[in-house]
Amino acid sequence: MANLGAASANGAKIADRAIIAKLLSGRELAVRHNLDDGAKAFERLHIHVVVENQLERASTARSIFAMGHHAEVYSDVHELCMHAPEKGIIMSREDGTGSVQALLDALQSHGLWLPVVGFAEAISCDIIVEGVKNGILDYYVGDWQPTVVSAKLQKAAHDGMVLIMARQRQTRAKMSIAMLSPRESEVLTHLAAGHSNKEMARLMSISPRTVEIHRMKMMGKLGAKTSADAIRFKLEADGML
Template sequence: MSNEEHRLVHLVDDDEAIRRSVGFMLKTSGFQVRTYESGTDLLRAAAGLEPGTILLDIRMPGMDGLEVQSALRDKGIALPVIIMTGHGDVSLAVHAMKAGAIDFIEKPFEKAVLIGAIEQAIDRLEHAAVSRDRADEAAVRLEALTPREREVLDGLARGLPNKTIAYDLGISPRTVEIHRANLMTKLEVRSLSEALRIAFAAESK
């Protein structure tokens, strides 16, 4: 069972019958559901949007699904989006995927297809939280390094040998080795690959 706090679905569709039927389908499968009649309604609530999956109809009056998706991105909301399409709107759905939607499902859809797509979105949400935590932790650990140790680590992260790093920084290879040993102690790692994982995780912030 996935993390309870992520079992929330924000359902956005202008068709009341769809909101009712899909909402019922999700509630009976153990999800919490918030419904919105339009993309504008969802965006009005955007500031306080709880973590969950956004199930978004692509064809709606006013703002369509692509415009809503773009507006969410502009507001820095990175919740996973699943696009609902009808009328053979596959090309629109592909645009939505290129813009960051994780999946699209065609109406009318089977319950199993819908639940499968949402489970995938929940996995994405949980892993994003883990990688964000890792990136934050890595950034904090790197703050313990001196500017020179950071320069040595940056050189190592670019795949440069000690001699090249020494030449670039105008210091001796022996001094590079000392900085390298010190930064590994401060980062509490035993191998270069562990140190590089921290450097790369911090870069992903």
């Protein structure tokens, strides 16, 4: 068992390192994306800058304008949510406490779905890994280099919609599953694991008929017409689709 645990931990570390390598090599990847002969023509983007410090906020906005993009500035997530932008990319400074993740959570609680890019001179690997796993599109780490930043933002604009749609599906699925009773949720978990009604009854110490009742109520609450529909809700909520 100890060997299995160590193997699992090593696997997780390898996966995390892969995320870090992909992100922290973003400078080279972004430059290639920008210089690629087959790349699309320059696109003027709408960037929403969230930075607490007034001087840095102004400096960041000037740099974005100098790149040829449009910048709107906000002192914090509350001001951003008050304006409720409907398009563009959000670029927020990471303060070392997971602040960009908190910003993303606040946006989604307000029904705002825009790509989010975090930036700072240095960000811990743990924050980057957790942020990417939870929906942050990208991080820019290091000194501000306009060409690289602009290329990252261009790439974020193209990749963001796919991620946003997946996050919307996941959030809707989680909200739907949250309406289930504990027993209904348990039936859904067993259903997604491929268990039959008889197997569920044995595992839950209830009768097959009671399982059928919970299953029927669960599918009704989810609006699932088939078992496959219900399983899809579960997979989407778990971020597997």
